[in-house]
Amino acid sequence: MRYLPHTQEEIQDMLEKTGHSSLEDLFASIPADCRMNTSWDLPEAMTEWELNDHMAALAAGMKVNERSKVFVGAGSYHHYMPETVRHLMGRSEFLTAYTPYQPEMAQGTLQGIFEYQTLTARLLGMDAVNASMYDGASALAEALLMGLRVAKKKNKVAVSQAIHPHYRAVAQAYLAPTSYELVELPILEDGRTDLSSLTDMDDLAAVALQSPNFFGVIEDLEQATQVIHAAGSLSITCFSEAFAYGLLKNPGQCGVDIVCGEGQSFGLPRSLGGPGLGMFGCRQKLVRNLPGRLVGETKDLDGKRGFVLTLATREQHIRREKATSNICSNQGICAMTAAAYMASLGRTGLREMARLNYDKSEYLKKELIKAGAQLTFSGPTFNEFVVHFTDDFRPVYDRLLQKNIVAGLELGTWYPKLQSHYLFCVTETLSRQDMDTIIEEIKA
């Protein structure tokens, strides 16, 4: 096996030094009743070339693939990825390093994560951003737990039903064994969250909205945060499409206290939903309650600028069971990738690309309405929106699939009331011609 460097002669020499009679003898301390005594049902080892063929065959089994035009976002978005970002982040000095426990030989990772924290803080309008969480969903769960920690004696958190259903499911799973209560807030006609029940709730530590929400609808974060604060709760905003903040007012500007969401749009492939990037930030006054790793700037013995992992006293290896989270490994290289992507876009590029996403989705929205579709929600949207059709859309969907176009996502699975309502997403990767093909097929 090419990954195992030992020659037979070396193995013999080494066994002699350790005082073992054979390789098996190294395991003499393991009791007989703990031993594996059946042979594994695993395929024979493949050569690199056999493995390439095997993977190619699996790839061929993907009916929807890299050539498909996918008008589906719902938490996982197709954006163009510069070759430079892919190339640089594939450098093994970054990729094959561990968490930077020895800062003197990990300054590349540390400066890179510090830059990620900074650019992300600017994007979201937050004072501090951590070195990443697993994904948008677990970031929401951690944000709710953080809200409960900060509020101390309060016992309840509220989440909008317009938050990605999978994110809500993860939050539920995290909170299930605790004594905390998770309540859901209904959706208004315009697709925004109904906050009217907040005034009747006491004991509410935090309220979480998603903006743009699962339906693509942009919440009125400023107004919502005022209502949430008036109810004595912390305001949490989550998101699944980071590009939105290239165009929209950021949550910080709207007074939000904690922001959490998915950064996959910034340079990461969809890859069946992972690895993604949990972005997580908060206001200065909440920093010591922040979960996860943080990189900070400092100086070395000669007064030279350098970076280290810091505020570790919040973390599990020091605070043990009183830690702000159990997270250890996070999504390191994904955070670096997002930083390289944000740096590649720059101030002007981010704005142009976000605008392009908005304009394209507005074009499709308008054309679909002209072709007879009805908007499900009246609120403003970013690059996703929900429509329904008077006639059954399924035959059109199937015909488009034959043309390698995935025309939206039917929402009945997640929202029974939205059976035969379709969530469409348009990013810069889809052309006017692709959109016109959908319209032609509807009219056909």
Add this chain to the structure above:
Amino acid sequence: MNKTPGTSGLILDEPLLWEKGKPGRHAMSIPSSDVPAAPMDESLLGAEVDFPDLSEVDVVRHYTRLSQWNFGVDTGMYPLGSCTMKYNPKINEKHAATPAFAAAHPMLGDTHIQGVLQIMYELQHFLAEITGLDAVSLQPAAGAHGELTGMLIFHKYHTSHNSRRSKILIPDTAHGTNPASAALCGYKAIPVKSNARGMLDKNDVAALMDEDTAGIMLTNPNTLGLFEQQIREIADIVHAKGGLVYGDGANMNAVLGVVDAKKCGIDVLHLNLHKTFSTPHGGGGPGAGPVCVTKDLEQFLPVPRAVKEGDTYRLMTDQSQSIGRVHGFHGNFGVLIRAYSYILSMGAKGLNMASQLAVLNANYIRAHLKDTFHLAYETPCMHECVFSDKNQHDYKVSTLDIAKRLIDYGFHPPTIYFPLVVPGAIMIEPTETECKDDLDQFIATMKRIAHEAEHQPELLHNAPSRCKVKRLDEVTAARCPCLIGTAQADD
């Protein structure tokens, strides 16, 4: 002695991203619009985000220079105990980047994505085979996430048996994340002390285990690199009181093909694919922490999981006792592909051989260094060995100094000051992918450092001297945290 790899070279400085660039530069092609500009409600519009404008060359030089300040497994030996820093095969990167897999959308119907579902299904099967357990969830995104998933399963299991339990036993030789994971599920961690041989004693467990205790979380081999010989009896004690046994599989690299987790009495076990199954750690992730369970606990696993019906793969969500979801989609799928690729490359014999050589390498280092550095326990070790700085105390040299001096010689230091049961611990895990020549060089270097400690301790106190930076002021960093850069993009 042999020459060491450490030497000094030209290091180029590089400012922070926002300290360079000029407004108007681009490092990414922006497509021109083929649709009319749409009107937008001005009240929703934010200001432009304060990112620097850089050229493509600016970005490329920036990250290339940063990368040169880093040390990875591809650079050299990285014997970080408990982290299994083995070689990360390059072919796995190619497979993870397969265009059809990279483009796979997580919300589409099963028939659209058969290729990736087959990978999930087969990987679930491989991991069940390898551990000896019955069912697997691939969702957890890291080891600690696997632990949390395991604790959620414990909780749900007890609830389903109309039992509310408030405590959990955690040995002092378990992984650092265990207490925090248990605390998230409301369990109070009850520490169990290891004995003079560095192992758990069944009598200590019996004395603490009761019907208010959900079970035990143990790491086997433990963080001292020792196999818990009484695990079978300990599991029986825990089970007899209605508890469950959680196995932290972070150290699985020691026992592939040797130990059967189910026969050990383990009910739930997580694996770290970024350790045992060779996926790169990325300077802190992403990893993957799949959870394997016995048949009895299968009903509690997160949903969805991949199943096979006839020739079709499907995502199964109907499982009424499930703890729900722990990840937005299907876990770190890109990491799962790499592990799948690794298992197919190694085969059963290769995986077993990897463990044998990992244990051989650790024992070889132990045998060579035990007369130089103080060995914490005399018990035979598995894939890692733990020394301490006890022999160097007289020279006022600490574990930290020894670690920093190793950097000058071109080695990543071992894990230090962990496990906590060994004061000044130096925890060395060479892994199977280090060849004898490199081990010999490492051993010679450790001996040289021990000699320096005695005769020229200032060399250790002043180390490292060959990196971009010297020792960093971590105290000030924590006291006055500077977590984001303050300079403006165009300054």
